[in-house]
Amino acid sequence: MAQEKVTRKELKEMRVGSTRVFQLTEPSKLQSVATTCTQMKNERRGEWKVGKDYESMSVSVTRLK
Numbered sequence: 001m002a003q004e005k006v007t008r009k010e011l012k013e014m015r016v017g018s019t020r021v022f023q024l025t026e027p028s029k030l031q032s033v034a035t036t037c038t039q040m041k042n043e044r045r046g047e048w049k050v051g052k053d054y055e056s057m058s059v060s061v062t063r064l065k
Helices: 009-011 026-041
Strands: 021-022 046-054 058-062
Touching: 009 026, 026 046, 026 058
Parallel strands: none
Antiparallel strands: 021 058, 046 058
């Protein structure tokens, strides 16, 4: 089921090494997830790897730290 956005809380609750795939409602939201992950990394709250798939409007997020 598609969701509106990926929250910081969802990202913080991920365990290191885990991967989640989020289905989003708009293509612009995919970049928002990547931006949020970068902001949180700069705030030293963790580190994530983001893979965007515009065709299926989904984003995979892997927590690295």
